[in-house]
Amino acid sequence: MSAVPPVSIAALRGVRLTSGAVVDIALDGDEVLAVVPAGSPLPDTDGETLDLTGYLVTAAGAEPHAHLDKSQSWDAIQPPFGDLVRAIESWQAFAVTLDEDETLGRARSTALRMLASGITSIRTHVDLLHGSDPLIGVRALVRLRDELEGLMDIELVALGGPTVPNAVFDAALDAGVDLVGGAPHLADDPLADLERLIALARRRDVGLDLHTDESLAGADTLAAYARAVTGWHRPRTAGHCVRLSMMPAADLALLADEIRAADIGVIALPITNLYLQGWDAAHAVPRAIAPLGRLRAAGVRVAAGADNVRDPFNPVGRCDHLETASLLVSAGHLAPEAAMDAVTTGARDVMGLPVAGPVPGARADLVAVRADSLGDAVAFASADRVVLHRGRLVSRTTVSTETAASVALPVRTRSAAPATAS
Incomplete structure (x- = not known):
């Protein structure tokens, strides 16, 4: 990746919408000003014009649930393959050696890969560590957010277990973390830890983003979460929610009503949950993805992340919202349109971000992908992409492919041997 200054963009020419229409788009600063049929006059604004013939444009990707402090640590840790418990044990053993600059380097690399794919907003959890310096990861990610200001928006969530003191949460929030997070379903007393985290967020008047019901069976914390935050004025989200995939339809419908009433956004995380869940199943291994289609039909706000x-x-991952969308289609049974919405406008919605996309009045956070259609973009996920954040060109990837030409070779035929009499 090479570094270049962001460039203000006045217009996009010849770009295709998901509807199939080919249009020109005028931008005015960080806002989409006009969308007109290709070749029509556009209002004059300041900036450069991009010819995006052959590209499809959508709202930029948004990553509603990342762990930048952990990312790209697999090679250093060499953990065993396995379920959530093994993953937690492997990470905690490594975390005692964590270095702030090394953490920043891994996190920066991952964030820039996300930016190149078209993700301009990231909400990342950051572990509150055990030991004498619990804020190593917090300091690293605050530095990262400052470094990348103007290129992408980064929001931080303090992720602390039940043994992390309230004072450490307070110190993280004082250091610049935005929301309270945790995984109460993993605590010995899940409801007590849930109540503590909610009380922390209320006392500090910040939002909540909880890992919730991250197992195929076990503690039911989501219903209690919904009842506790109904009517609250701060953003609240629930990530994972894989237990919901195992619920009978009638039970899920009742829970969905409570989630909708509490205005909790549900974030599915297909690639990690496909990897972590189901290791104990000898057959009929569950997919373990929060049932976004049924929740969406029930009026719940939904999103998906990597x-x-x-x-x-998760030993793999491409830092690409189109990878997440593809998994939602093949493993989550969403239509491509719904899958794309979950990783763009739906993700921005649950993150509390302004509406973005190729619509007049929307924030000019856009990604253009070389593709003939939405299905084409989700299926092939071309790396040819142009990324705009608040109306400025912040990343462009151009792929060059050379394929050897077929050479016509002379055909040699064997003539039949003359018949001979014996």
Whole structure:
């Protein structure tokens, strides 16, 4: 990756919308000003014009649930393959050796890969560590957010277990973390830890983003979470929610009503949960993805993210919202349009970000992908991409492919041997 200054963009020419229409788009600063049929006059604004013939444009990707402090640690840790418990044990053993600059380097590399794919907003959890310096990861990610200001928006969530003191949460929030997070379903007393985290967020008047019901069976914390935050004025989200994939339809419908009433956004994380869940199943291995289609139909706000990238919780990952969308289609049974919405406008919605996309009045956070259609973009995920954040060109990837030409070779035929009499 090479570094260049962001460039203000006045217009995009010849770009295709997901509807199939080919249009020109005028931008005015960080806002989409006009969308007109290709070749029509556009209002004059300041900036450069990009010819995007052959590209499809959508709202930029948004990553609603990342772990940048853990990302790309797989090679250093060399963890065993396995379930959530093994992943936690592997990470905690490594975390005692964590270095702030090394953490920053891994996190920066992952964030820039996300930016190149078209993700301009990231909400990342950061572990509150055990030991004498619990804020190593917090300091690293605050530095990263400052470094990348103007290129992408980064929001931080303090991720602390039940043994992390309230004072450490307070110190993280004082250091610049934005929201309270945790995984109460993993605590010995899940409801007590849930109540503590909610009380922390209320006392500090910040939002909540909780890992919730991250197992196929076990503690039911999501219903209690919903009842506790109904009517609250701060953003609240629930990540993972894989237990919901195992619920009978009638039970899920009742829970969905409570989630909708509480205005909790549900974030599915297909790649990590496909990896972590189901290791104990000898057959009929469950997919373990929060049932976004049914939740969406019930009026729940939904989104999806990649979660972990090449760390003990997920050994793979491409830092690409189109990878997440593809998994939602093939493993989550969403239509491509719904899958794309979950990783763009839906993700921005649950993150509390302004509406973005190729719509007049929307924030000019856009990604253009070389593709003939939305299905083409999700299926092939071309790396040819142009990324705009607040109306400025912040990343462009151009792929060059050379394929050897077929050479016509002379055909040699064997003539039949003359018949001979014996």
